[in-house]
Amino acid sequence: MERTYDQVRIFLRCMENIMLLTQKQLGTFYRDGFILVEDLFDSKEMTVALTDMEQIFYGKSYVEYLEELDNIETTGSVEPTGIKAVAHFGDTEYGRAQFPTGFDALDRLIENEAYLDVFAQCLGTDDVSYCNAHLFMRSGPTDKLHPEHPWQGYHPDHSTNTFLPLSHAIGSFDYVNSAVYLHDVDGDGAPMHVIPGSHRQAADVILRMGMHWLDDIRQVPEFAEPVPTSAKAGSALFYSSYLIHAAVPFENKRKQRALWTLSMARGDTSRWTKLSNPWSGPEQQFFQPFWEKATPRVRTLFGWPELGHAFYTETTLKGISQRFPNMDLSPYQVQNTALRNT
Numbered sequence: 147m148e149r150t151y152d153q154v155r156i157f158l159r160c161m162e163n164i165m166l167l168t169q170k171q172l173g174t175f176y177r178d179g180f181i182l183v184e185d186l187f188d189s190k191e192m193t194v195a196l197t198d199m200e201q202i203f204y205g206k207s208y209v210e211y212l213e214e215l216d217n218i219e220t221t222g223s224v225e226p227t228g229i230k231a232v233a234h235f236g237d238t239e240y241g242r243a244q245f246p247t248g249f250d251a252l253d254r255l256i257e258n259e260a261y262l263d264v265f266a267q268c269l270g271t272d273d274v275s276y277c278n279a280h281l282f283m284r285s286g287p288t289d290k291l292h293p294e295h296p297w298q299g300y301h302p303d304h305s306t307n308t309f310l311p312l313s314h315a316i317g318s319f320d321y322v323n324s325a326v327y328l329h330d331v332d333g334d335g336a337p338m339h340v341i342p343g344s345h346r347q348a349a350d351v352i353l354r355m356g357m358h359w360l361d362d363i364r365q366v367p368e369f370a371e372p373v374p375t376s377a378k379a380g381s382a383l384f385y386s387s388y389l390i391h392a393a394v395p396f397e398n399k400r401k402q403r404a405l406w407t408l409s410m411a412r413g414d415t416s417r418w419t420k421l422s423n424p425w426s427g428p429e430q431q432f433f434q435p436f437w438e439k440a441t442p443r444v445r446t447l448f449g450w451p452e453l454g455h456a457f458y459t460e461t462t463l464k465g466i467s468q469r470f471p472n473m474d475l476s477p478y479q480v481q482n483t484a485l486r487n488t
Contacts, residue, residue: 166260167267175268176317179345180375180385186261187326187380191251196328198249199404202241203283208402215287224285245279245408252281255326255406261382265410268322268384273413277307277321278421282405284336286396292336293392300341300360300372302348304387307409308419309433310450310457311465312349312388319457320345321411321419325375325383328404332376334397338383339372344390349461351390356468360390418449438472453477 167175167183175181197207203224204211226243237243246253255261256279266272284291293299303323304312313319331337341363344351351366352358363369369390375383385391387409396403411419425433425448437445442453451457458478467475 166263172267175384178342179389180340180342180383181268182375182377182381182383183264184378184381186264186382187255187258189380191255192326192328192379194251195249195255195406196404198247198251199281199283199328199406202243202247202249202281203238203285205240208285211285212287212400223288223290224283225291243281243283245281247281252406256408261324261326264382264384265322265324269410269412270317271412271414275411275413275416275420277409277411277416277419279406279408282325282403282407284393284396284403286336286399286401289336289396291393292395296394297363298361299392300363300390301358301392302345302352302388302390303409304348305358307387307411307421309425309469310418311462311469312352313457313459313462313465314349315456315459316346316386316388318412319415319419320386320388321409321415323385323387323409324407326406326408327377327379327381327383328406329379329402330377331403332401333374335376335401336394336396336403337374337376338391339374339394340385340389340391341372342370344369345386345388348388348390349465353461353464353468363390418451420449434470435472438470442477 167181171181171183200206200208200211203226206214224238226238242248245256262274266274302312304320307321310319325338347366347368351360351368355361355365360366363372372392374394377383437448437450442450446452463475463478466473
């Protein structure tokens with residue numbers, strides 16, 4: 147019997163002994179909105195990648211950076227500062243934190259076939275499209291990327307790569323984020339905290355609270371308890387862009403947290419799911435009024451779904467109205483009413 151292309155590809159992957167998610171693991175991802183996959187990367191390549199990442203952020207090794215801090219009274223954060231009119235995640239004094247960085251040990255992580263296969267499984271399609279990738283460094287002695295209280299600062303990352311709101315269509319209109327652990331991240335090393343299952347609740351919660359960042363998750367009784375995403379070097383965290391999560395402070399101020407991050411979308415949603423900084427960064431003051439006044443046809447030139455697309459539901463239209471309060475949404479409402487009646 148003739149095999150399809152996908153059957154042949156899957157067979158070849160199995161022959162190469164590349165580990166893919168089991169159905170149980172995939173079910174965990176769908177249920178919880180995230181999954182940690184161990185041993186996707188070799189520990190030796192993580193060591194080299196970490197060395198290069200430290201050079202980009204500190205201009206030296208982290209050990210040397212700590213020694214320097216011990217001999218001075220104050221220092222600034224190691225977070226990169228955007229120096230472009232339309233900023234990337236940011237460049238540092240010593241290098242580029244946005245992909246590609248120019249360091250092969252970091253840039254070639256995207257070529258890991260098993261890593262890409264897990265993305266495809268989580269997205270439910272082999273038609274996968276690049277959104278965005280950057281280096282994410284937090285340094286314990288200088289870190290400021292955490293809220294004051296443990297119930298604050300929770301949010302989804304969805305707006306990083308799209309200018310459109312969250313929907314109920316999990317697995318269709320969300321995308322998948324990942325973080326590759328270049329070193330062990332233990333409980334005292336500020337692992338990201340995530341709320342299991344919140345990707346299925348996020349659209350309603352964000353609408354109800356009326357904000358992207360949640361001031362107090364104690365006001366959301368349907369949320370599960372947050373859990374830390376501690377992992378060993380070579381592991382990768384995959385999570386839905388709808389998943390609610392937050393930064394936490396370092397318990398051990400002598401540690402750092404270095405992650406290589408990548409976001410991928412389904413090919414069929416990639417026109418509006420991509421790096422959104424050109425639309426939502428410094429240019430937002432121009433694009434928001436432009437899009438509010440534009441025709442639906444003109445909006446599609448910039449990646450908006452066309453009239454009648456399944457993306458437009460009562461929930462997403464309410465979300466759009468929050469982001470673009472002066473936009474006439476009646477054409478989208480009419481189209482969806484017609485679709486429901488067919």
